[in-house]
Amino acid sequence: AQSVTQLGSHVSVSEGALVLLRCNYSSSVPPYLFWYVQYPNQGLQLLLKYTTGATLVKGINGFEAEFKKSETSFHLTKPSAHMSDAAEYFCAVSVSGGGADGLTFGKGTHLIIQP
Amino acid sequence: DAGITQSPRHKVTETGTPVTLRCHQTENHRYMYWYRQDPGHGLRLIHYSYGVKDTDKGEVSDGYSVSRSKTEDFLLTLESATSSQTSVYFCAISGQASSYNSPLHFGNGTRLTVT
Numbered sequence: 255a256q257s258v259t260q261l262g263s264h265v266s267v268s269e270g271a272l273v274l275l276r277c278n279y280s281s282s283v284p285p286y287l288f289w290y291v292q293y294p295n296q297g298l299q300l301l302l303k304y305t306t307g308a309t310l311v312k313g314i315n316g317f318e319a320e321f322k323k324s325e326t327s328f329h330l331t332k333p334s335a336h337m338s339d340a341a342e343y344f345c346a347v348s349v350s351g352g353g354a355d356g357l358t359f360g361k362g363t364h365l366i367i368q369p
Numbered sequence: 370d371a372g373i374t375q376s377p378r379h380k381v382t383e384t385g386t387p388v389t390l391r392c393h394q395t396e397n398h399r400y401m402y403w404y405r406q407d408p409g410h411g412l413r414l415i416h417y418s419y420g421v422k423d424t425d426k427g428e429v430s431d432g433y434s435v436s437r438s439k440t441e442d443f444l445l446t447l448e449s450a451t452s453s454q455t456s457v458y459f460c461a462i463s464g465q466a467s468s469y470n471s472p473l474h475f476g477n478g479t480r481l482t483v484t
Contacts, residue, residue, distance in 0.1 A: 263409070288472060297373075297459055297475030298412075344411060356402050356427065356461075357473055361411040 256281040256347045260360035268368045273317075273332040275363050277345030280326065285347045287328040288357065289319055292342040301343075304328060315339070340367045372396045373476035375460050381482045388447040390479050392460030400463040401443040402427075402473065403435065405456040412459065418443055450483045457481070 261276040279285055286305050290298040302313025309321040315338075319330045328345060342364050346357040372395035382388050392401060400419055404412040414427030416435040424435050432454060434446045447454055457480050461473040 290475075295477070297477045298461075298473075299475075300472050303472055356414050356417055357412075359404075359411040359413075361409060 256285060256358050258345050258347050258358055258360035260343075260345050260363050262363055263361065264364045264366060266366040266368060267335050269337055270334050273330070273335045273339065273365065275330040275343050275345075275365065277319075277328045277330065277360060278326050279328060279345075279347045281347055287319075287321060288346040288348070289313065289317070289328075289330050290344045290346060290359075291315075292344065292362075294341075298344060301330070335365075335367050337367050337369065340365055373460060373462055373474060375458075375476040375479050377479060378477070379480045381484060382450050383484055384451060385449050388450050388481065390445045390458055390460075390481070392443045392445070392476060394441050394443075394460075394462050396462060396464070396474075397440060398462040398464045399440070401437065402461040402463070403433075403443065403445045404459045404461060405429065406459060406478070407456050415445065415458075447481075450481075452483050455481060455483045 257280045259278045288303045289301040291301050292298045301317050302311045304311045304321045312318045317332045319328050321328050342362050344362050345360040348357050374393045376391045402417040403415040406412050413429045415429055415433050416427055418424045418437045436444045457478045459478045460476040463473050
């Protein structure tokens with residue numbers, strides 16, 4: 255079984271500062287990893303995903319994440335925060351292989367941008 | 370959104386009454402999922418479907434049933450609603466079994482309140 259831990263239910267950064275949202279996973283097989291963003295009163299939107307290959311993954315809106323197998327981490331970063339980045343962010347994991355596996359989500363991190 | 374419509378968007382119901390939520394997709398995707406979102410818990414899988422009349426239980430399936438008589442529709446039924454089922458419910462779809470090839474796409478959610 256796989257699981258995801260997101261460190262920090264709320265993260266506050268100043269506009270223009272670095273954004274770092276932490277995600278650690280547990281999986282007995284090579285995982286596929288995802289970051290989703292949720293804006294108020296909306297569904298989840300895929301930011302980026304790691305499947306295989308390059309460990310540094312670039313996504314939409316200037317976000318990127320690095321898969322570190324040795325640390326079982328997949329932290330999300332953005333060099334310069336913008337007010338529009340304020341949202342809920344979810345890390346998710348899926349095991350490789352077939353089957354309707356769905357996703358296992360972390361509990362989410364609410365990103366607050368201070369002007 | 371990837372052609373996913375959830376109805377109703379909001380519903381208030383009384384304890385003990387049956388409730389059905391509908392997810393309709395226009396993408397002709399094979400896989401459909403129902404998640405619930407609760408503060409401090411992230412998203413948890415209730416049921417999923419891998420084809421017409423083919424469904425299976427997720428992590429938190431107790432008190433819920435589903436049906437899929439057509440590719441485009443996936444219904445979630447609360448046979449006798451309880452206050453613990455107050456939540457935001459999200460439908461998601463996927464074109465393929467593994468998230469590797471086809472990440473989940475989410476609807477905008479249904480906010481259900483059980484009084």
